[in-house]
Amino acid sequence: MTTSDSLPRTPHSHQELLRRLEEAEETIRAIREGEIDALVVRKTMDEEIFTLQGGEHSYRAFMETMGHGAAALGAKGEVLYANTVLTTLIEKPLSRLQGQLLLDHFEAPVSLQLKTLLSEAERSGSGASSCEISLVRGGELRHYLASAEPLQIGVVDGWALTLTDLTDRVRAQESMAAEGAARAIIASANEAVVVCDAAGRITHVNAAVLAIEDGALIGQPFHEAIRLEIKDAIGLVSAEELVRMAIAGTEVKSVEAHAPHAPHAKTLLISAAPLSPTSGTNKGCVITLVDLSQRKSAEERQQFLMAELDHRVKNILTLVMAILHQTDDADIKGFKTTFAGRIQALAATHNLLATNSWATLPLDELFKAELAPYIAPSSDRVEIIGHRLELKPRSAVAVGLILHELVSNAVKYGALSTPNGRIVFAVKHSLDGKSAQVEWRETDGPSVASPLRKGFGRSVIANSLKYSPGGGADLEFLESGVRCVLRIPSEDIAEGSAS
Incomplete structure (x- = not known):
């Protein structure tokens, strides 16, 4: 690089001025016609012209060696020179670009970005301004860093503009972000998620996989790392075949499998899908296993x-049907009343059991439910003593029918038929340990005698608990009142309820 003589601010003579003017005009012509490459650098006191020499079109040769697109623009943004990278990007030769406004050769949004960039560079006066732009080239989206800096070429003010391809860097950043997002999604998924590469080897797993296989899984083939027994509607399918289908591009949905060696999850629902990045080529598969x-x-x-x-x-x-056939009141009205009462008692017991989810039913609740239509269970005419029993459904239904018959008889003929009659309901332990004893005893009521005919009520009382050797009932018609002792089988009493 050589430097011409400095240009004095005031020429010494008229002839010197004419000579310098002729040189300047010749320099400008040579620069415009491409005979020489030159730059004018402004200093505090004067200006210096720098010419790039060392070969034909050396300044252009310098721009061509640049790996990114570069252009020298005039004051209005017209193209003075553009290297091959840039002309290829714009898809027009230099001969069609020179003298044309560069911004006219870009899409409207990008053109506006570049116009703003040049304005910022002009305002700054020195230093480069830059922005990122995106262009669709060859059917794909590419990313560039556009930089502009004020430049004076000869006596022409303008800009140096460069476009640096950032596509690979942006894709790498996007890939890293996608990888991070994928890892976060996999880690937060409730179901087990396994990612395999194109060879079927495991590359990622989340914590939920530990319920199926708790060994070291990364790097192992899926079918070896996670041992499954798969059977679909067509026939036997191996885990290896399932992964191979997904990698080949066939999505597999909702295949049931058994994991015989799993520490926790034994029965699984498996789905597998191809893993296709932005390139469109299958790179592996994603497998979900739902417990x-x-x-x-x-x-x-x-x-x-x-x-x-x-x-x-x-x-x-x-x-x-048994209640129907053994209800034998003399008239139809009496039959309906008796039959309806027994069915209602059965329904009441079932309602209480349903409320308790058919688990157990407290004996005192059953007793109070049968008394409720006739007398308040809290009345001083009723005394409940002894342990609290929790009955299982079978014994609850039987005891409910027995209590209904005892209460109905007491209302018609016994202690509840008079104002002063009392009922004592007591729970005791049996001596043999095979049952719990529950005593019904009526006092202060009318004198009673054993009925001559054995009706359905006595049959219910005598037989309802005999489904087990430890169950049964003893009914006595004492002069002081009816006494009935129920033996509820121990297997039909919830553990710990009679303590």
């Missing part, structure tokens, strides 16, 4: 309850 153990347990529980319900309905219908 069906609780669902299977719920289904089994539901089936059990349905079977139990079916069994209970049949028993109820059988019991209703």
